[in-house]
Each structure stands twice: as structure tokens, then as C-alpha cells.
Amino acid sequence: IGLVRFCFLYAYCSVNINVFFLCVCPGLASGLEITSTGPTSIETASGKSVKLDCQFTLAPEDSGPLDIEWSLLSSDNQNEDKVVILYSGDRAYEDYYPPMKGRVHFNSADPKNGDASINVTGLKSSDSGTYQCKVKKAPGIRSRKMLLIVMVKPSMPRCYAEGPTQEGKDIVLRCVSSEGTIPLQYSWEKTSDSKLPTHPVAGTVNVRNASASASGTYRCTASNRVGSEQCILNLKVTPPPNTAGIIAGAIIAVLLILLIIAIILFCCIRARRRKRYEKEICNEIREDVPPPKSRVSTARSFTVGSQRSSLGSMSPSNLHEYALKPQYDKIPSSEEFERPPSHAPLPPTTVPRMGGPNLSRMGGIPVMIPAQNKDGSIV
Structure with a gap:
């Protein structure tokens, strides 16, 4: 009796469970797979293409319209x-x-033939995630999930040395490498x-x-x-640098530069002084400058000397005539050149007449003097 009761309860529970699954999950009783x-x-690299596979089969009882949906599942249940x-x-x-416009397409031109797979081209790191393929054909519903990891290939690294490269x-x-999906190995x-380690x-x-x-x-x-x-x-x-040599070279270079600067300044100052001197000399030359006095002094000395020689050679008879001659044949002195025209010339000085005995007593020697005309020329 106990065994019969147990079998009866088992059969009752099995029927109820089957009815429950048929009501809640009607796709389980259909032929869609x-x-x-x-x-x-x-896992694939960015820039490449990938195929997300989703093949399915239908049964005669799946008579509703066919719907295929691919979705990117959110990692946060809130979204x-x-x-x-x-x-x-x-x-x-x-x-x-x-974000995936123009980069995702169905693998088959007619997905109704049982191929719901898709191709994604030009992959980016943002395309990483879990994708779900859901196929609906009433009363059947089936789905498949796939994890896509898009990894970025390392960018060309930059090699360099830190610190002084000296012995x-x-x-x-x-x-x-500035780009690349971790972990990166070097x-x-x-x-x-x-x-090297x-x-x-x-x-x-x-x-x-x-x-x-x-x-x-x-x-x-x-x-x-x-x-x-x-x-x-x-x-x-490289070997360590010669510090003493560098310092000596720097000092010599500085001295040479200072010497060159000093030479340039000296040449400039000398050229400026020469130019200033030439300018002053040019400014001192004027048209109204009188002739040099040296010529007048020479003429005067020549005249005085001539007069002395003439006086020395005059006889007592001609001395009076020479003293009484007009002084127009005398060369004017520098004072007469510089005297303004408004001043009248002073009268010539007269030489006192000396007699023959007085002249002999003074040591004079009687000399014959040729006669002269009024212009002062010898006759």
C-alpha cells in the first residue's frame, strides 16, 4: 500500500511540473533551437573584423513571425x-x-534560413562587451550570449636613456608605449x-x-x-669631461672676445677723432683771411736792407735828394694793410740833411749813386 501511494504521488507531481513549464516557458515545448x-x-585586435556566430533551426510548430535581435548588454543593471x-x-x-553605424551587418542576406550571425568591422576598444543573440518565432524563443574583448595593439614604444651617459x-x-591594452610586456x-634582465x-x-x-x-x-x-x-x-680644459678654454675665449671688442672700440674712437679734426680744419679756412705776415716781414726786411745798403752807398750830395724823395716806392707794412681806408696815411718821416764833413766824421764813405727818376727806377 505504501509503494502504491508513493507511485501515485510521484506521477501527480510529474504532471504538475510539466504543466508549469509549459505555461511559463512555452519555448521549451517548441522546436526552435x-x-x-x-x-x-x-579576443581580437582593434581595427580588425569579427563574426559573432548565431545559428538556429525551426520546427513546424514555430509558426509565428521571425524576429532576430542583437543587443549589447549593460554592465550596470541600472542601465x-x-x-x-x-x-x-x-x-x-x-x-x-x-556608435556602430555602418560597421555591423548580418552575415546572411536572408536570416530566415537559420543564420542570425553578424559581422562587425573596424573594431574599436569601445566595442568590447557582452552581446546577446535572441531569436523569436512564436511560440519558440532562444538566445545566446557572447563576450567580445577588443584589445588595442601596443603603439610603437619610445626608447630613451635617463641620466648622464658617462663612464x-x-x-x-x-x-x-602610449597605447595598448594591458597587460603590456616589455x-x-x-x-x-x-x-638583458x-x-x-x-x-x-x-x-x-x-x-x-x-x-x-x-x-x-x-x-x-x-x-x-x-x-x-x-x-x-663617453669618458668624463676634462673640467680644467673646459675652464681654460672658456677663459681664453672670453679674453679673445674682450680683445676684439677693445680693438674695435679703439678703431672707432680714432676714426671719430680724425673726422672731427678734419671738420675743424675745414671750418677754419675762410676767404677774408689776410695773407701770412711772414711774407710782409720778408718784404720789409728786404726793403730795410735795400734802404740801408742804399744809404750806405749814398754820397753827401745825394743823401739830401733821397731824403726829399716821396715815399711812394716803399712797400707798405702789415699795419698799413690792416688800417681801415677811412684813416689817412701819416706823412713820411724826413731824414735830416747831413753835410759831407759830418758824414766823414761819422765814418761814412762817399759813394757815387746813380740818378733815379720819380718812379724809383735807375737811370
């Missing part, structure tokens, strides 16, 4: 999911989501030597107490799961 068995997670592409009423709506100093080699190697994240190499042997060509490679890029660094370790 998603047949895609590929990976549900895809709504974003419909990316839609197929309804035998028509595809591909430009439904503005005995510590040099740090750095390698940095590796250094010397092209002519073995691989590096920090896998920061991409640095510490060369302590560098010597000339550290010089050479180094290559850094930045990589992640979707690609890699390289950069080259030429390192040259």
Missing part, C-alpha cells in the same frame, strides 16, 4: 541594454545603433649581446657604473596578446 557550438568568448541590429517583418535594421655613472634605459636586448611592466633597465663596453645598439619590444612593436636605442658611453 540555437545550434551554434563555437566559443562564447572572442538598459542597447539594441545593435534588428531583423523584423522580413526586413533588416542595420543602422540601429549610432662611472648609473644609466637607466626606459621603454614606454623586453630589452642588445643586438650584439645576450638578453628587465622589469616586465615598467620596461626599464638599470646599467650601474657604466663602462665603455655598455655602448651599443639596444632593442625594446612591447607586446600584449594581440600584437607587438619595437624601438631601437643607440647608447654611447
Whole structure:
């Protein structure tokens, strides 16, 4: 009796459970199925294309209109999911989501044949997320989710050396990529030597107490799961500079510069003085300047000398005549040149008449003097 009662209760519960699932999930009783068995997670690089697979099959009892909807699920339950592409009423709506406009298309021209897959081109890092393919054909409903991870390939890294590249100093080699999906891996190697130890994240190499042997060509490679890029660094370790020689050279250079400046200033000052002197000489020359006195003095000396010689050679008989001659044949002195015309000339001085005995007593020697006319010429 207990066994019969148990079987009766089991059959009753089984019927009720089946009725419940038929009411709540009518798609379970239909023939609509998603047949895609590929990976549900895809990793790819930005700029490439990807196919999100969603194959399905229909059954005779699925007689309603076919609706296919691809949506990008929100990571936050507070936000709504974003419909990316839609197929309804035998028509595809591909430009439904503005950020992916023109980059998402159905893989099949007629999705009713059982291919609801889509192709996304020109991938961006913002396209990463969970996508859901939902196929509806009443009474059947099926869905499939796929995780898309769009990774950015590392950009070309920048290689450089930190610190003075001199012997005995510590040099740090750095390698940095400005773009790329983490985690990024860095590796250094010397092209002519073995691989160097590096920090896998920061991409640095510490060369302590560098010597000339550290010089050479180094290559850094930045990589992640979707690609890699390289950069080259030429390192040259130089000997320490000669500080004393540098200081001496700087002092000599400064002295030479000062000497050149002094020579230039001296030449400029000398040229300016010469120009000023020439200008003053030009300004002193005037048209109204009288002739030099040296010529007058010469003429006067010549006249006085001539008069003395004439007086010395005159006889007592001619001395009186010479004293009484007009003085028009005398050369005027410089005072007469400089006297204004308004002043009348002074009368000539008369020489006292001397007799022959007086002249002989004074030591004079009688000399015959040729006669002269009034113009002073010898007859």
C-alpha cells in the first residue's frame, strides 16, 4: 500500500511540473533551437573584423513571425541594454545603433534560413562587451550570449636613456608605449649581446657604473596578446669631461672676445677723432683771411736792407735828394694793410740833411749813386 501511494504521488507531481513549464516557458515545448557550438568568448585586435556566430533551426510548430535581435548588454543593471541590429517583418535594421553605424551587418542576406550571425568591422576598444543573440518565432524563443574583448595593439614604444651617459655613472634605459591594452610586456636586448634582465611592466633597465663596453645598439619590444612593436636605442658611453680644459678654454675665449671688442672700440674712437679734426680744419679756412705776415716781414726786411745798403752807398750830395724823395716806392707794412681806408696815411718821416764833413766824421764813405727818376727806377 505504501509503494502504491508513493507511485501515485510521484506521477501527480510529474504532471504538475510539466504543466508549469509549459505555461511559463512555452519555448521549451517548441522546436526552435540555437545550434551554434563555437566559443562564447572572442579576443581580437582593434581595427580588425569579427563574426559573432548565431545559428538556429525551426520546427513546424514555430509558426509565428521571425524576429532576430542583437543587443549589447549593460554592465550596470541600472542601465538598459542597447539594441545593435534588428531583423523584423522580413526586413533588416542595420543602422540601429549610432556608435556602430555602418560597421555591423548580418552575415546572411536572408536570416530566415537559420543564420542570425553578424559581422562587425573596424573594431574599436569601445566595442568590447557582452552581446546577446535572441531569436523569436512564436511560440519558440532562444538566445545566446557572447563576450567580445577588443584589445588595442601596443603603439610603437619610445626608447630613451635617463641620466648622464658617462663612464662611472648609473644609466637607466626606459621603454614606454602610449597605447595598448594591458597587460603590456616589455623586453630589452642588445643586438650584439645576450638578453638583458628587465622589469616586465615598467620596461626599464638599470646599467650601474657604466663602462665603455655598455655602448651599443639596444632593442625594446612591447607586446600584449594581440600584437607587438619595437624601438631601437643607440647608447654611447663617453669618458668624463676634462673640467680644467673646459675652464681654460672658456677663459681664453672670453679674453679673445674682450680683445676684439677693445680693438674695435679703439678703431672707432680714432676714426671719430680724425673726422672731427678734419671738420675743424675745414671750418677754419675762410676767404677774408689776410695773407701770412711772414711774407710782409720778408718784404720789409728786404726793403730795410735795400734802404740801408742804399744809404750806405749814398754820397753827401745825394743823401739830401733821397731824403726829399716821396715815399711812394716803399712797400707798405702789415699795419698799413690792416688800417681801415677811412684813416689817412701819416706823412713820411724826413731824414735830416747831413753835410759831407759830418758824414766823414761819422765814418761814412762817399759813394757815387746813380740818378733815379720819380718812379724809383735807375737811370
